[in-house]
Amino acid sequence: MTPDVEKGIAEIQHAFAGHGVETVETGDGGAYVIVADLDLGPAFVPRSSWIGFTLPYNYPLADVYPHFACPDLATADGTPLPTPPLNSGQSMPGFNRPATMVSRRSPRWNPAHDTAALKLMRIIGWFAEQAAQTRAAA
């Protein structure tokens, strides 16, 4: 792994201490990463899922996306998954796990400030926001 990818993973381990963090090297300097037991908020079942993603060899110049969550992810109220950004029937690369893809690009990604850990927090934040929107709609 490149020093920047190692640093990105160390930041994830620090920010998500207590959650299992698994990594597999991509072979070209990057890494596939899975963070276990994350709370997606009340809008989704199961409410707790792993989230996986890739740090490309040229991280942090490259954005970190898409993310992947458990394959059986559904909405708590039974409405269809918002597609995009969610797409079921996908596979988390590196781990070959069936997965639901969460495709959120960061058009304003800035390599000087953005990190994989911050991006993961934003993804979790996006899941939580869906609950707020569901309540607002109801």
Place this chain on the structure above:
Amino acid sequence: MKPRPQFLPASAEAEAWQLVLPEELADALDAHLFPGDEDEHGAVISAGMVRTSRGVRLLARELFVASDGVDFVPGRKAYRRLTPQFVNDHIRHCRDERLVYLAVHNHHGHGSVGFSEPDLRSHERGYPALLDIAKGMPVGALVLAHGALAGDIWTPEGTRHPIGETVILRRNVERIYPLPAAAPPDRAEIDDRQARVYGNAGQDLLGRLKVGVIGAGGVGLPIVAFLARLGVGHLVVIDPERVEITNLPRLPESTRRDAMSWLTTPGRPLALQRLGGRLATPKVRLAKRVARRARKNSIVDAVRGDIADVDVAQQLIDCDYLFLAADTHTARSIFNALVHQYLVPGVQVGSHVAVGGDGDIGKIASVLRPVTPDGGCLWCNELIRPDKLTDESLPAAVRRAQRYLPMEDAPAPSVITLNARGVADATDHFMLAVTGLLESSETNGDFRRYETRADKLRTSIPRRSPDCRECGTHASSIRARGDGARLPVRGA
């Protein structure tokens, strides 16, 4: 204790190193050393280093000016000297940052300069101890006069090197030496007409340059042809692909044989088509053929490979100039890193045809973006998209699997005549900049976009953001770090 290496006296035989100064640093240094008082002034420069078979280059990264009377004071053994405190602070900074410490002062005069006897004695007294502090990094001194620079660099291995040539990366690239350059050799008859533009010195310089061309397609190949005919001595051409029949209208001197069209033509068995694809001429080999036809003694490194691979990108670190003629965001990011980390000026060139959803042709544009350490960073101008870097980093199979929106895979429209302007603009810019013939820009900046259908030229001043990790001057930027930083390429 390790015995101290015995230093050879500075001699004419020692390999001369090259020094590269970005424009803003050179301007600040000039203003400090030559304020018009005809006195001596001092400073320290920290520099990154590049070591290749072409020699060693020092890349000026930071300038620390010494305040007269505070940091730069009258000395007993020399007219003026840097105070021990100033030296100490900066040698430690250079040690921690793995940069080369260079003590700088000036003499008077124009066009030639050299260290005085007291200067050299002070190096002999002081530099062995500075090398101990620098822990593996070279240390040295520079002395400047108007239009001249000399250096005396000491290495931990016990060698001592003069600075042979200093390259100042202004809009026109300047080169200064310790002594006025010797008269250039007479030009060969073949160069008579072109050397009437930039002189025998310009022709001689072109012959000594190493120029990298990233991409040997419809833009890169004509650039290679032009550079070879200009007499550029050493070309490095990078492209992973082989010639296909649909490339032929845009690749000068290519033939159906290069594309193996008799095998690849539709209707042939697939196995034959694939075989033809494998037997087709690599674009870089075509480029080498084109260049060697232009100049049989030109050196051409034909690198069939991907710029994102470390061995490929490394071939460009000691170039004098780069052309980016490949349009991926990955190529842009590596090119931009090369310009800033290794202080190699370059230009991005390309043409683009906008196609609407209905297939209608929209704007047709030819872009030219000179990229230099002090102006023209592709990151700062949002010309590299981080999400595209991610897409391009994925293996093709994964990329296809992750696509959930239909994306057009249709090849981009491309016409040789539309590429011609970019090729001419880029090679003109290079030729004028390296031979010193660019006039100061009356326009609004050096980024140019010519809209062909509308016949409109738009120029813009490149933006620059101080926190940029490539062109920024802050502590964690890669600027001028040379071999001390990593390029954004594949491999741990």
